[in-house]
Amino acid sequence: MRTVNVAVIYYSATGTVHTLAQAVAEGAEKAGAHVRLRKVAETAPPEAIGSRPEWGRHLQDTAGVAEATLDDLAWADAVLFGAPTRFGNPAGQLRAFIDTTGPLWFQGKLADKVYSAFTASNTAHGGQESTILALGNTFYHWGGVIVPPGYTDPVQFRTGNPYGTSHVAGDGAPGEVTLEAARHQGRRVAETAAALKAGRAA
Numbered sequence: 001m002r003t004v005n006v007a008v009i010y011y012s013a014t015g016t017v018h019t020l021a022q023a024v025a026e027g028a029e030k031a032g033a034h035v036r037l038r039k040v041a042e043t044a045p046p047e048a049i050g051s052r053p054e055w056g057r058h059l060q061d062t063a064g065v066a067e068a069t070l071d072d073l074a075w076a077d078a079v080l081f082g083a084p085t086r087f088g089n090p091a092g093q094l095r096a097f098i099d100t101t102g103p104l105w106f107q108g109k110l111a112d113k114v115y116s117a118f119t120a121s122n123t124a125h126g127g128q129e130s131t132i133l134a135l136g137n138t139f140y141h142w143g144g145v146i147v148p149p150g151y152t153d154p155v156q157f158r159t160g161n162p163y164g165t166s167h168v169a170g171d172g173a174p175g176e177v178t179l180e181a182a183r184h185q186g187r188r189v190a191e192t193a194a195a196l197k198a199g200r201a202a
């Protein structure tokens with residue numbers, strides 16, 4: 001496989017999406033990609049973070065994860081975005097990062113890359129698909145190549161989300177089946193980006 005650069009850019013308040021992001025990164029790495037796992041900056045005020053001990057704890061636990069920059073997007077052949085569902089949409093922290101990408105977009109530097117998305121919500125019908133589709137709106141504007149997992153691996157029939165890996169956080173931490181779906185998504189995105197790169201070079 002032609003080596004590709006894959007950025008996994010995520011926001012997570014209490015660790016669920018972080019766990020998914022790690023599995024996505026692992027899948028892309030196993031497919032031979034160079035991977036950057038990056039969190040976006042926390043923008044919530046300390047009072048909000050302090051209102052939930054697990055939020056503050058996760059912030060501390062992931063202090064060593066590098067923050068996403070525009071260079072990570074410019075570097076990447078493929079980008080997977082992860083965010084918790086907030087009222088049926090991606091968390092504002094991830095949107096805040098996306099809203100800094102205007103200069104790259106204007107130069108056409110976000111076009112032609114492969115994009116994919118994953119999420120978590122507290123309940124099964126709490127808006128996972130709408131969150132992933134909302135991120136898709138941005139990928140359209142960028143001229144991206146959207147690569148969803150669909151039902152391209154047996155594990156997809158077990159987790160049942162063809163739009164992107166998702167987890168019901170209210171059921172506890174992601175289990176092995178969901179993590180395998182996340183690895184599959186990372187792998188599929190890396191392999192598709194490699195095939196595109198090889199085809200364009202031919």
Ligand SMILES: Cc1cc2nc3c(=O)[nH]c(=O)nc-3n(C[C@H](O)[C@H](O)[C@H](O)COP(=O)(O)O)c2cc1C
Pocket residue numbers: 011012013014015016017018084085086087088089119120121122123124125126127169
């Ligand atoms: C302001 C806010 C809005 C939320 N909106 C939804 C929602 O629309 N549907 C849902 O099922 N869960 C909702 N949740 C729960 C989060 O999606 C859930 O806590 C998150 O997916 C956990 O991911 P994390 O551990 O990576 O932060 C909301 C949480 C907050 C704080």
